[in-house]
Amino acid sequence: MRVLVVEDQRTLADSVARVLRREGMAVDVAYDGADALERTAIVDYDVVVLDRDLPVVHGDQVCRTLMAAEAPARVLMLTASGTVAERVEGLGLGADDYLPKPFAYAELVARIRAVARRTQRATPPVLVHGELRLDPAQRIATRAGARLPLSPKEFAVLEYLLANHNRVVSAEELLDRVWDEAADPFTTTVKATMNRLRAKLGDPPLIETVPRAGYRI
Numbered sequence: 001m002r003v004l005v006v007e008d009q010r011t012l013a014d015s016v017a018r019v020l021r022r023e024g025m026a027v028d029v030a031y032d033g034a035d036a037l038e039r040t041a042i043v044d045y046d047v048v049v050l051d052r053d054l055p056v057v058h059g060d061q062v063c064r065t066l067m068a069a070e071a072p073a074r075v076l077m078l079t080a081s082g083t084v085a086e087r088v089e090g091l092g093l094g095a096d097d098y099l100p101k102p103f104a105y106a107e108l109v110a111r112i113r114a115v116a117r118r119t120q121r122a123t124p125p126v127l128v129h130g131e132l133r134l135d136p137a138q139r140i141a142t143r144a145g146a147r148l149p150l151s152p153k154e155f156a157v158l159e160y161l162l163a164n165h166n167r168v169v170s171a172e173e174l175l176d177r178v179w180d181e182a183a184d185p186f187t188t189t190v191k192a193t194m195n196r197l198r199a200k201l202g203d204p205p206l207i208e209t210v211p212r213a214g215y216r217i
Contacts, residue, residue, distance in 0.1 A: 001024075001025045001026065001046045001047065001112075001113075001116055001156070001177070002025075002026045002028075002043065002044070002045050002046050002176070002177050002178075002180075003020055003025050003026065003027045003028070003045060003046065003047045003048070003049060003112065004027075004028050004029075004030060004036065004039055004040065004043070004045045004047075004048045004049070004073075005017050005020070005027060005028070005029045005030070005049045006029075006030045006031075006032075006033070006035075006036040006048060006049065006050045006051055006054065006059070006062065007029075007031070007049070007051045007078070008031050008032055008051060008053075008054055008055055009051075010031055013029050013031060014029065016049065016078075016105075016108070017029050019105045019108075019109065020109065020112070021152070021180075022152060023109050023139070023152065024139070024152040024153065024155045024156035024159070025112075025156070026156070026177065026178050026179050026180040027180055028043070028045075028180050028181050032054055032055045032056040032057065033054040033055070033056050033057025033058060033059060033061065033062045034056040034057045035056075036048070036050070036054070036057070036062050037057060037062060037065055040065075040066060040069075040073060043176075043181075044071065044073070045073040046073065046074065046116050046177075047073060047074045047075075047076060047112050047115050047116050048066060048073045048074070048075050048076070049076050049078050049108075049112065050062060050063060050075050050076065050077050050078065050095070051077075051078055051079050052077055052079035052090060053079060053080070059077070059079070060090075060093055063075055063077070063090075063093045063094055063095055064093060064094070066094070067093070067094035072094070074096045074115045074116060074118060075094065075095040075096055075097075075115075076095065076096060076097045076098070076099060076111055076112060076115050077090045077095045077097070077098045077099070078099050078101065078103070078108070079098075079100065079101060080100065080101045087100070096115045096118060097111050097114070097115050099111055110137070113136060113137060125137065127159065127162040127163060129162055129165060129206070129217055130206075131143050131144040131145075132162075132201070132206060134155075134158060134159055134162055136159055139155065141155060141158060143201060143202065148200050148201065149200060150197070150200060151196075153178065153179075153193055154193060154196060154197045154200065156178045157174060157178055157190075157193055157194065157197055158197060158201075160174065160177055160178055161207065161215060161216065161217050162217055164216075165216070165217040167216065168210045168213045168214045168215065168216045169214050169215055169216060170213065170214035170215075171190040171191070171214055171215075173214070174190050174214075174215075175189070175190055194207065194215060
């Protein structure tokens with residue numbers, strides 16, 4: 001899942017990003033509204049965690065611009081403006097959810113995952129393929145009942161492949177959806193992660209390499 005955190009309090013923004021990355025999400029950070037608009041014009045984010053009171057371009061305008069896009073990202077407003085009237089106003093701008101500060105990180109993660117599920121192609125809460133089961137909410141993956149010791153990135157790759165099990169996923173797409181902007185597109189990081197994931201999944205193999213195309217379950 002690709003997430004953009006837009007928050008002008010840098011300490012809070014970086015803290016949120018660290019928590020979400022530990023949950024296996026690919027996270028970019030913007031510290032003002034103008035930077036957020038530049039990033040969303042280039043990257044198709046699944047969820048934008050948006051502070052409302054932003055410098056340069058106000059969060060309300062950022063939200064309006066995102067909603068006017070051809071394929072708008074899901075928006076979770078994260079702000080100190082927590083009265084009922086302000087929440088109603090924020091949702092009226094097109095935001096999918098509204099979480100006032102202060103907040104619990106566990107609730108933030110749960111709300112981001114819930115918002116991300118509101119896509120045109122719904123995915124089940126638990127992904128199953130034969131003996132393989134993956135529960136994104138609990139961060140648990142098992143095969144034949146045995147728990148798999150996956151790293152956050154390995155878990156995220158497997159989750160994305162399972163959610164798109166009916167098609168081939170290219171290395172470039174994985175790099176875009178599972179890694180963040182810091183990833184070097186010319187590295188072998190996807191191949192290396194895939195090799196580790198295959199080893200942990202065991203036999204018989206579950207991930208197929210399609211030559212010159214990518215990977216599929």
